[in-house]
Amino acid sequence: MRIYISVDMEGITGLVDADDVQPGGRDYERGRSMMAEDVNAAVRGALAAGASDVLVNDAHGPMRNLLPEALHPAARLIRGKPKQMGMLEGLDAGHDAALCVGYHSRAGALGVLSHSFMGHEIEDIRLDGRPVGEIGLAHATAAALGVPVVALTGDDTACAEMTAWDASVVTVAVKYAHDRFAARLRPADEARAAIEESVARALAVPPARPRASTAEATLAVRWQSASVAATLLGIPGVTAEDSRTVRVSGEMPALYRLFGVWMRVAASLTNQAPYC
Template sequence: MRIYLSADMEGITGLVDAGDVQPDGRDYERGRRMMAEDVNAAVRGALAAGATHITVNDAHGPMRNLLPEALHPAARLIRGKPKTMGMLDGLTSAYDAMICVGYHSRAGSLGVLSHSFMGHEIEDMWLDGRPVGEIGLAHATAAALGVPVVALTGDDRACEEMTEWDPSVTTVAVKYAHDRFAAELRPADEARGAIEEAVATGLAARPRAASRNPEPAALTVRWQSASVAAMLQGIPGVTGKDSRTVEAQGALPGLYRQFGVWMRVAASLTNQRPYC
């Protein structure tokens, strides 16, 4: 059984603030150790369920958060960037199941460190008219490849968001949001035990591979900056909905890959010092 694991950081046990998850943060080194422990718990659960091959993709920020020497030796690590498929780099239809560790809720949710891909720059996203963030877009892309998502870990708001997309996915709340930068934390050992158990349970109950869906989807993104929306309309197939909102249609996973290009364009335009 081949397992793909996408590991984000905001939804990791014990982490609540930018200082926990950003490389220049005062608690980042502790945060990356906590991330490795959550990932390792998921790996143990996958092995208990009979996994024979496990690939972990470091999906957060610089994508160099997981230290290879801290990762369970049964897992292979995809590390660094750029990656053509970003948070889902390396995912193919050859995998039997996907696990999301450390995920967070979408922009506008009052979840811990909630956002959609680019912090404040992306205000809202929709997939076929349905509000979407990193959780929904990852799930839809995996489904298009015929790979079922079987487990997700994060705060309670992330778990609720996953359940809205697919109630068959086993979720583990490792913390309970009090606000965007505050949460009630489960004890670390308890949370990791729950992760291990949930992954094993989710894999044991995993559905058959989903039918690959070649139907085109519509991805709509509202940006904070009108400059980003204007520039993106230079890409064939991208149309403007209003001064800050663009849309494109295409089959997943290709549309997910194109969205990665949008983010690189946005980063090039917005990584500038304010003019006043």
């Protein structure tokens, strides 16, 4: 059984502030250690369920957060950037299941460190008219490849967002949001035990595969900056809904990759900090 793990940082046990998750932050080094512990709990759960191969993709920020020597020795790591598929780099139809570890809720939600990919620069994302963030886009892309997302860890708002998207996904709340930068924390040992047990349970029965799809979907993104939207109109197939919202249609895995190009364009045009 081949298992894929995409690991973000905002939804990791104990972390609540930008200083916990951004390089140079006063608690970042501690944060990356906490990140490794949550990932390792998920790896142990996958191995207990019979996984023969576990691939971990460091999906947060600079994508160099996980220290290879801190990762479970049974797991392989994708580290660094740029990556054509970003948070889903390395995921393919040969994987039997995908796990989302340390994920957070979308922009506008009152969840811990909530945002959609680029802090305040992205105000809203819709997939076929449905509001979506990193959770929904990851799930939709994996499903289009025929890979089921079977478990997610994060705060309670991230878990609720995943459940609303797909109620069959096992979720593990490692903290409970009180505001965007405050949470009631689950004790670390308890949270990691829950991650390990929940992943093992989610994989105990071979997950049902969604039917791989090449159906056309429509992705629309509303940016804070009209300049970003105007620049993206230079890409063939991209159209404007208004001065700050652009849209494009295509097959889902390709749309996810194209969205990564959009973000690189936006990053080149803006200098706003993610959590200001």
